[in-house]
Amino acid sequence: MTETLLKKPQNEALLLQAAERYGTPTYVYEASTVRERIERLRSHLRGAPVQLLYAMKANGALPLLRIMKEEGLGIDAVSPAELELALRIGFEGNQILFSANNMTDDEMDFAAQEGVVLNIGELSRLERFGKKYPGESVCIRFNPQIGAGHHRHVITAGEKSKFGIPVAQTDEVLSLAHRFELNICGVHQHIGSGILDTETAWKACAVLLDVAAKFHSLRFINFGGGLGVPYRPGEQPLDMERWEDLIVSPLRTYRDRHPSPDLSFRFEPGRYLVAEAGTLLVRVNTVKESHGRTFAGVDSGMGHLVRPAIYNAYHATYNLSNPNGTCRIYDVVGNICESSDFFARDRAVQEIREGDVLAILDTGAYGISMASMYNIRSLPAEVFIDGTDHVVIRKRESPAELIDRLYPEL
């Protein structure tokens, strides 16, 4: 199907200037958008004791992590290196939740020794933790059997999901906790990513609240991340009034019914805070007609932004060099030797000429953090813009620099 609507970037002049100044391909992140999203989310959480953790897997750029710290968010870390990074930036152990999937003993020991609460989603891991750290605090990741998300690959709960302990096994959790005198200080779920359907999200939250009632020393109930953003033109942003009514209001009531000075609710968004703050700038080097299609080939590809290839994800694509051009239909494709290497298919974009700069919008989340150097191509540059300050946070390596780094023996 052909897409005909055009979504415009918020700050065209700034993006064009960045492309000229830093070249392409370059990711640009704007601090103001991140701060605005934090504020927007918080404005819908008032009156409930809520802590926000940032899911750093969405984008681990240092300036973004520093904003999260300044703003008082904690961190959701899912690998030892993410944990190490959070600690080095100065997050305290008690501001971090460690949710590594299929955790190893070494990973468990590392987090435990740093005083970070582990989020455990397997009974066998809970048993190992209990044997080694009897009497310690731990959080349990449950599978509430309800999943949601923008694509089946990002649904992380439900019958087919590898994540979490099924709620039907709550008694086994309680019995392991009893056997090893564990303090279950938190219960957690994360049902998926890119969720715009608040009703389904609420159903899963209600399941977790029921489970929570079976534990008596909880400090937090963590509902995970997943808040979606509108990628397609015409797609409505998450209705935050509705989100507050459906999800936050019952939490206020829950808290009134289970008064405890220590209990807080947690959310751990990634995408919602950073997706719309990022733009990937690419330059067109080839325009060609083939079998009735027009391909615009650019100097970037699925190594830099893999979401279209693996989720068929939509990212609005805007011609910064020809903003008033007449729209024509293009396949915007990358420079990687794969047929899944595309940014946009059958997409109306203002007429594209070789040399034009395109903005691939809403790429602040799961863009650079999922990037690879497939085909031995360098990662894009990354620039962070905060007011009038521009900071190059990653320089684009030349082929020689890249080979020197990867093969120092040559």
Ligand SMILES: Cc1ncc(COP(=O)(O)O)c(C=O)c1O
């Ligand atoms: C445990 C956990 N929490 C939070 C998130 C963040 O999700 P999102 O970026 O959709 O908010 C993820 C993403 O995969 C996750 O696995």
